[in-house]
Amino acid sequence: MPQWIVDLFSNFWVSLGGKLLLVALMIPLVGMAIGFAEMKLSAKMQYRIGPYFAGGRWGWAQLIADGVKFFQKEDIIPEEADRPVFKAAPILVLVGTVALLVVIPFGPSLIFRDLDVGVFYALAISSLSTIGILMAGWSSANKYSLIGGLRAAGQLIAYELPLVLAVVGSVILAGTMSLQGIVEAQIEAGYPYLIFQAVGFAIFMIATLAELTRIPFDMPIAESELVMGYLTEYSGFRFLFFFLAEFANMFTMSAIAATLFLGGYWLPGIPQDVLEFAGPVILLGKVFLLVFAMIWFRWTFPRFREDQLQTLAWKWLVPLALVNIAVTATLKVVL
Amino acid sequence: MTIDTNAIRHLSDAQVSVELETEDMTLNIGPQHPSTHGVLRLVARVDGERCYDVQPVIGYMHRGYEKLSEVRTYPQITTIINRIDWVSGYANEVPFIVAAERLMEVEVPERAQYIRLILTEMARISSHLVFNASYPLELGAATPLFFALRERERVLDLLESVTGGRFHPNFNRIGGVKPAYGSGSTTRKQPQDLPAGFLAETRTAMDKVQEAADQLEDLVAGNEIILARTQGIGVLPRDMAAAYGVSGPNLRASGVPFDLRKTQDYLPYDRFDFKVITASNGDCFDRWWVRLQEIRESARIIQQAIDSIPSGDLQAKVPKVIKVPAGETYVRAENPKGEMGYYLVSDGGQGPYRLKIRSASFSNLSILPWILEGVLVPDIIAIMGSLDFVLGDVDR
Amino acid sequence: MTSSPSDTETSPLKTYADRVAEAVGGTADVAFGTIKVRVRAESWVDAHITARDELGLVFFSWLSAIDWANDVAAGDPLREEIEERVELISALSDLTDGDMVLFSTDLDKASPRATSLVGVYAGANWHEREAHEMFGIEFDGHPNLIHLYLPDSFVGNPLRKAFPLLSREVKPWPGTVDVEAMPGQGGDEPSTENPEA
Numbered sequence: 001m002p003q004w005i006v007d008l009f010s011n012f013w014v015s016l017g018g019k020l021l022l023v024a025l026m027i028p029l030v031g032m033a034i035g036f037a038e039m040k041l042s043a044k045m046q047y048r049i050g051p052y053f054a055g056g057r058w059g060w061a062q063l064i065a066d067g068v069k070f071f072q073k074e075d076i077i078p079e080e081a082d083r084p085v086f087k088a089a090p091i092l093v094l095v096g097t098v099a100l101l102v103v104i105p106f107g108p109s110l111i112f113r114d115l116d117v118g119v120f121y122a123l124a125i126s127s128l129s130t131i132g133i134l135m136a137g138w139s140s141a142n143k144y145s146l147i148g149g150l151r152a153a154g155q156l157i158a159y160e161l162p163l164v165l166a167v168v169g170s171v172i173l174a175g176t177m178s179l180q181g182i183v184e185a186q187i188e189a190g191y192p193y194l195i196f197q198a199v200g201f202a203i204f205m206i207a208t209l210a211e212l213t214r215i216p217f218d219m220p221i222a223e224s225e226l227v228m229g230y231l232t233e234y235s236g237f238r239f240l241f242f243f244l245a246e247f248a249n250m251f252t253m254s255a256i257a258a259t260l261f262l263g264g265y266w267l268p269g270i271p272q273d274v275l276e277f278a279g280p281v282i283l284l285g286k287v288f289l290l291v292f293a294m295i296w297f298r299w300t301f302p303r304f305r306e307d308q309l310q311t312l313a314w315k316w317l318v319p320l321a322l323v324n325i326a327v328t329a330t331l332k333v334v335l
Numbered sequence: 336m337t338i339d340t341n342a343i344r345h346l347s348d349a350q351v352s353v354e355l356e357t358e359d360m361t362l363n364i365g366p367q368h369p370s371t372h373g374v375l376r377l378v379a380r381v382d383g384e385r386c387y388d389v390q391p392v393i394g395y396m397h398r399g400y401e402k403l404s405e406v407r408t409y410p411q412i413t414t415i416i417n418r419i420d421w422v423s424g425y426a427n428e429v430p431f432i433v434a435a436e437r438l439m440e441v442e443v444p445e446r447a448q449y450i451r452l453i454l455t456e457m458a459r460i461s462s463h464l465v466f467n468a469s470y471p472l473e474l475g476a477a478t479p480l481f482f483a484l485r486e487r488e489r490v491l492d493l494l495e496s497v498t499g500g501r502f503h504p505n506f507n508r509i510g511g512v513k514p515a516y517g518s519g520s521t522t523r524k525q526p527q528d529l530p531a532g533f534l535a536e537t538r539t540a541m542d543k544v545q546e547a548a549d550q551l552e553d554l555v556a557g558n559e560i561i562l563a564r565t566q567g568i569g570v571l572p573r574d575m576a577a578a579y580g581v582s583g584p585n586l587r588a589s590g591v592p593f594d595l596r597k598t599q600d601y602l603p604y605d606r607f608d609f610k611v612i613t614a615s616n617g618d619c620f621d622r623w624w625v626r627l628q629e630i631r632e633s634a635r636i637i638q639q640a641i642d643s644i645p646s647g648d649l650q651a652k653v654p655k656v657i658k659v660p661a662g663e664t665y666v667r668a669e670n671p672k673g674e675m676g677y678y679l680v681s682d683g684g685q686g687p688y689r690l691k692i693r694s695a696s697f698s699n700l701s702i703l704p705w706i707l708e709g710v711l712v713p714d715i716i717a718i719m720g721s722l723d724f725v726l727g728d729v730d731r
Numbered sequence: 732m733t734s735s736p737s738d739t740e741t742s743p744l745k746t747y748a749d750r751v752a753e754a755v756g757g758t759a760d761v762a763f764g765t766i767k768v769r770v771r772a773e774s775w776v777d778a779h780i781t782a783r784d785e786l787g788l789v790f791f792s793w794l795s796a797i798d799w800a801n802d803v804a805a806g807d808p809l810r811e812e813i814e815e816r817v818e819l820i821s822a823l824s825d826l827t828d829g830d831m832v833l834f835s836t837d838l839d840k841a842s843p844r845a846t847s848l849v850g851v852y853a854g855a856n857w858h859e860r861e862a863h864e865m866f867g868i869e870f871d872g873h874p875n876l877i878h879l880y881l882p883d884s885f886v887g888n889p890l891r892k893a894f895p896l897l898s899r900e901v902k903p904w905p906g907t908v909d910v911e912a913m914p915g916q917g918g919d920e921p922s923t924e925n926p927e928a
Contacts, residue, residue: 046481143362147712150383215475216560219713301560303475305713306384308563394880401865402889405806406896437763577789577826579854591826593790598829661810664763665822665833667792678820678833680797684807693793693822701857730880 019112023101027094030251031244032063034291038247039063041292042299070243073236080141081233089139090234090241092132097245099125100252105180107265107279108272118179119171122256123164126211129249130156133213136242137230148229151219151306158313159210159217165321166204169197169328170260179256183264192263196331199324201261203317205290208253210309212246214294216301217309254290255283262286359387364715366395372469372719373726377703381712389707389715391700396730404690409435409509409657412686417503419694420728423462423671424502425454425494430668431690432507433601434679438662439509439653445603446647447511450529452602453537453640454494454506456633460544461490462671463626463633466723467551470623473720474564479554486547489540497533509657511650528649538641541634548630556624565619569706569718572617579705580698583673584625585722589617595669602668607639619721626723658685672696672728692731696724751832755781767820767833772845775836779821779851788823788832794848794858795820796866800840800892805899817843817866821855838868847873865890 009015036051039062043050051059077086103118105111115121133156137149170193171177174185186192194201210217219229231242258264263286265279275282304312365376374395380388400419404412416431417424429451436443468483491501498504498513506513555561571581573589586593594611596604612628614621659681667676673695680689699722707715745759748766752759755778757770770778782788797818801809817838824831838845847870848855859870860879867888870876878885887894 042477046478047485048481143360147362147384218475299476299478301476301558302471302564303713304560305564305711307711394878394882397880399889402805402894402896406899574789575853578791578852580791580793580852581854582790586826593826593829595829662763663765663767665765665831667824667831674792676792676822678793678795678822682807682809684810686807688806688809689797691793691795691797691820697857698793698854701854705853 023098023112026101027098027248028067028244031247032067034247034250035063035243036060037288037291038295038298041295045296045299067240070240071237075236075238076233078141078233082139082141085135085139086233087238089132089136090238090245092135093129093245094132094241094248096126096128096130096132097249097252099128100249100256103179104252104255104283105183105259105264105279106283107276109276110265110279111180114178114180117177119167119177119182119260122179123160123167126249126253127160129211129245130160133230136234140230140233142233144228145230145232148232152213152230154306155210155213155217155219155309155313158310159207159317162203162313162317162321163207163211165318165325166200166207167260168321168325169193169200172325172328172332173197179259179264183259183266186263187266190268192261194261194263197261197324197328199320200328201257203321203324204257204261205293206312206317208257209294209297210313212249212253212294214246214250215298216304218303219306219309250291250294251287254287254294257290258283258286362386362712366392372724373729375700375726375729377715377719379707379712379715384711384713386707386710386712386715389704391703393700393726393729396726398727398731400692400731401690404687406686408685409659409687412690413507414503414505416692417505418727419692419731420462420670420672420675420696420725421502422465422725423458424500425458425498425504425506426462426668426670427675428505428507429455430601430666430675431677431679432509433668434664434666434677435509435657435659435681437664437666438659438679438681439657440660441510441651441653443511443651444648445645447649447651448603449640449644450512450649451507452604453637453644454498454504455602456637456640457490457494457537459633459671460630461487461494463630464490464547466626467555467623467630470720470723471555471561473716474561476555476558476561479551482547482554483551486544489543493533493537493540496530496536508650508653510653511648514649534641534644538638541638544634545631548627548634552627555627562620564713564717565623565721566616567618568714569619569710569721570617571702571706575702575705576617579702581673581702582698583670583695584612584629585622585673585699587612588614588621588625590615595667595674599667599669601666604636606643607636609636619717622721622723656685658683659687667693670695672723672725673699694728694731696726696728697731700724700729747830748832751782751786754785755834757834765833766831767835769835769837772836772838775819775834776846776848776851778834779823779848782823782832782834783851786832787825787827788830790824790826791848791852791854792822792824792831794822794855794862796838796843796862796868796890798866798890798892803892804894805896806892815840817868819843819845819862819868821848821858843868844871845869846871849873864888867891 009018040050051062053059054065055061077083100122102112103115103122133152134149137145137152170182173193173196174182176182176185231239234242265275265283267282270278359380359382362379362381363376364379366374376392378390378392379386400415403415413428413432417427419427464483464487468480471479494504495501498506571585571589573591576586576589576591590613592611592613597611609632612625612632614625661681661683663680665676665678667674674693675695676693678691678693679687682688703719706718710718744764744766745761748759748761748768751766752768755768755770756774757768757778760767797820799813799816799818801812801815817840818835819838820833820835822831822833843866845868847859849859849872857879859873860876862868863870863876864878864881865888
């Protein structure tokens with residue numbers, strides 16, 4: 001690395017500015033990339049072509065065009081809506097996603113900030129989006145939004161528990177809550193934690209789908225019943241925020257899952273200094289696999305009914321996660 | 336979409352205590368809604384997720400067919416009645432034409448009857464494929480839509496090749512089916528037969544349709560979430576179905592082996608071998624399943640009909656100006672949606688004196704207030720979709 | 732089995748029709764494959780109860796009416812003068828052989844009244860609402876006799892023969908012409924011939 005770049009970025013403010021810029025750019029880019037992947041993959045599964053015109057034969061500019069379209073739309077706020085809450089809701093949902101990027105390790109030294117309580121921070125921040133969704137449902141002054149918001153409240157709070165409990169197994173195995181530390185523990189152990197935490201991984205992925213309100217857990221949106229649920233009254237760039245937040249959240253939650261269970265930026269047999277450059281690529285590869293699985297589920301399954309959803313969370317996932325923790329802890333002490 | 340501001344104000348003032356006092360909310364589902372098969376409005380009183388009372392409000396598509404048919408001649412009426420149940424266009428014309436032919440005492444040539452039968456069964460396949468496309472979509476699964484509609488294109492292309500229309504064929508004439516190409520009143524009409532290759536293509540298309548039915552069955556019936564959403568939901572006992580006049584696959588899914596194709600003689604169904612599909616539970620899943628099996632049976636009937644179609648004229652000799660002698664008759668047919676019937680009262684003129692149209696979806700829909708009492712809001716959509724009605728059929 | 736010629740002489744149908752008529756106390760007509768049993772208005776509900784319980788006609792198909800009138804506002808009038816009345820018709824079927832019977836009764840033309848069948852067949856609810864708004868028939872005992880298709884503020888009974896067809900009032904039917912004349916100008920002579928022959 002040329003010396004002047006190192007000197008420049010050793011200045012706190014410059015490096016801070018650089019990191020902020022990177023985060024701000026990453027979210028829209030990642031959102032657009034995953035959105036495009038969803039369009040093309042779903043088209044393949046449905047015997048269609050997908051985006052075809054914007055940007056030549058591959059249609060890669062489709063989402064850029066969509067973004068521009070959303071920005072230039074009229075900003076409509078319903079008359080009866082609670083204006084400050086209505087405006088703040090999409091921002092909160094997006095903030096919950098962006099803040100997650102801070103703790104994800106992209107490489108041995110490529111992390112925005114390695115917090116000691118990384119896992120705890122990640123799960124806590126991702127709950128901010130829940131509040132944003134509730135605010136959206138409430139403030140829209142629309143019965144469909146209200147029902148969507150009520151469903152979201154029940155569903156998101158119910159699935160927080162399995163989400164949190166599922167990661168405890170990995171934390172126990174690693175002995176640290178820092179995400180960078182968990183990856184290093186997997187490197188040291190020589191195997192990804194998926195091998196012993198398969199149950200935890202499955203629970204984490206199911207709970208992630210529920211937190212993202214993606215099919216099969218999209219009761220709060222339930223397009224064929226509630227028009228658009230809590231999103232009904234949002235249009236223009238506010239809807240764009242929700243839209244971007246969903247895709248970016250898919251990315252960040254998959255990255256967390258990859259870090260906790262799949263070994264993060266590490267692949268067995270790659271030396272440390274190569275990981276500095278190859279790390280992000282490896283991580284993105286794993287994230288892409290998980291995102292592909294999420295997209296696949298979305299277009300295969302119908303949606304659960306609300307009470308079936310709750311039954312799944314409380315009667316199946318939570319006890320299973322608790323058993324997982326007990327078994328992991330016991331084995332860790334014994335072995 | 337009316338906003339009940341009082342409800343919102345009450346909700347915001349609600350005192351949250353150990354016993355939560357909740358208030359009922361009146362929710363309008365429709366008339367513009369992704370799932371109501373047209374402009375249907377349901378005024379539902381819901382408490383949280385449970386709905387207590389559902390009143391359908393219909394009539395948004397009332398076009399006044401019965402009054403219109405009093406001022407039209409018989410050939411003109413065939414142009415409008417295929418728009419009653421637009422998903423299965425051809426099947427709406429047949430009972431009316433048979434009624435007129437009965438009063439005129441016209442003998443329809445065998446070949447024409449076979450052609451009518453083939454086209455009716457193709458309409459049935461088309462309608463059931465639309466059901467298979469839209470029902471999983473209402474439950475949230477978007478993919479069967481594309482598979483089912485892709486298969487439907489085969490059938491619609493064949494229909495278009497012979498009748499000229501995909502949805503509104505207008506292919507029946509008094510005394511048979513349309514016998515000629517040629518347009519305008521100046522060209523001399525040469526009686527011609529079906530397009531070359533139509534029968535052979537249809538026969539092979541029916542094999543593909545049966546494969547598609549297998550594929551759809553795997554895709555939908557193998558899906559645990561669909562099973563969880565449809566089994567045990569919306570059970571319709573047979574006596575309620577009979578009292579409300581629910582007919583077609585809905586009735587057969589409740590365990591009643593009643594099929595008008597077996598009991599009536601408006602088309603020569605007794606020459607072909609097909610099963611009457613019934614199921615035992617009467618829930619949403621059974622209604623879906625019966626329709627899927629009926630696609631297969633229809634494909635079999637078409638193949639048998641094509642194998643044994645006789646040659647002959649396409650239309651009997653009828654006078655230039657159709658005047659149907661005085662009389663009254665009721666002809667009922669097994670349409671894809673249920674029993675469709677035309678009660679034709681004729682006074683010897685060029686048009687009917689009174690035409691009463693008994694449409695299947697009207698009776699199928701009338702059971703909604705009874706069947707939707709006390710169900711959850713998502714189940715409203717599941718049950719409504721499984722009844723498979725079309726608003727044009729309901730409102731006429 | 733083609734569309735059969737007039738089967739007024741068909742024995743099985745006539746035998747069945749006579750059996751039904753005897754059970755409900757009415758007169759049976761069989762024509763063109765259709766059985767019509769006429770009953771008196773007072774025994775309308777009892778006839779249906781008998782049909783449902785004793786004759787196995789459990790399937791309620793439809794209920795509607797015919798407005799027999801000598802002056803019509805739209806369409807062709809009747810060939811011969813008849814006695815004006817509103818004829819209420821209900822169609823019942825059984826669920827085994829497909830035997831179908833139409834029950835018919837005559838109601839007063841000026842203010843037709845009948846007893847509701849909702850207690851016998853629950854499905855009569857909507858059909859009677861439709862008959863009420865289209866013909867003006869009052870059904871005693873119906874729980875919810877409001878408009879079904881038409882807006883609540885609609886006045887009149889559209890299927891009555893005296894009710895005009897609005898589009899015909901605005902512009903008379905041009906007949907069968909190849910090119911319609913502009914309003915006020917001459918054009919092709921409208922023909923009443925059937926173009927499809």
